[in-house]
Amino acid sequence: MLTVEDINVYYGAIHAIKGISLDVPDGEIVALIGSNGAGKSTTLRTISGLMKPKTGKILYEGHDIAGVPAHKIVGMGLCQVPEGRHVFANMTVLENLELGAYLRKDKDGIAKDMDDVFKKFPRLLERKDQLSGTLSGGEQQMLAMGRALMSNASMLMLDEPSMGLSPLLVQEIFDIIQNVHKEGMTILLVEQNAQMALSVADRAYVLETGRVVMEGTGAELLTNERVRSAYLGG
Structure with a gap:
């Protein structure tokens, strides 16, 4: 569904992303891990179009979206939870959710999607x-995810969904992520945990200093000695 080919991104003179390539197959959860x-x-x-690569391609469902404005990328079905x-x-919870659908005309x-969001997140209904x-x-994390779902996205990018949450809430958020995935959502997940x-x-x-240094299945990396010592506390 998404293919990133050899992108290089700069903040002024700082070379932040150095030739990253990655694939997100339709229907999968793909994680990016690494230190701050x-x-x-x-x-x-x-x-998501908030920054422009200096070189490289970003293909979403076969279309090169490198340099396409962010709101148009959302309209194509690719939405980021920041x-x-x-x-x-x-604004109220309801108004935030309605804003998620601002590009849509199908009342x-x-x-229907509003009902689905309230079923997934009963606390937002309350x-x-x-x-x-x-x-x-x-x-607020539930609301940010619900707002993204209101865009009628085919793929979600989640940026640090567990940040600042208690262990109990982290588990709840990850249960929701898995439930959304089971319903057919493709997910690219960035996560400190x-x-x-x-x-x-x-x-x-x-990722380390703007490069991909390792890749594999989630299960493979969970048991990889180097990953364990660097990111999993031994």
Whole structure:
């Protein structure tokens, strides 16, 4: 569904992404793991159109989207849930979800997806008229994911969904990710919690200083000695 070919990305003079290539097959969860500053979030921002690669190709369902504006990429079915959640704090939960569907015109489809989001996230239904800025971190993460689902996406990119959450909430968020995946969603997951990411991923890539240094199935990397000592605490 998504193929990234040898992209190079710069912040001014800083060469942040150095020839990264990766594949996300239709229907799979693919994880990017690595320490802070490895280039994981920059890779997602480049795929989603928030940054432009200097060289390389980004193919989504066969179309080269490198340099395509971010809102057009969302319209093509590829949606990012940003690091830090970025809900619209002064708007209600319902208004945030409606904004997720801002490119859509199919009223019946929007209503159906809203029902589906409330089934997946019952807590959002309880708080639908509450200002989003008053939600807990876990609830804001659920809202950010629900808002992305309202775009009628075929593929989600999740950037650090467990950041700042308690272990119990981390498990809940990952259960939701797996449920969304079981319903047919393709997912590219960036996650500091390498143990959790690899346990749900079909395939994974390890990034270090802007390069892919290792790849394999989630199960292979979970038992890899180098990955264990660097990212899994031994």
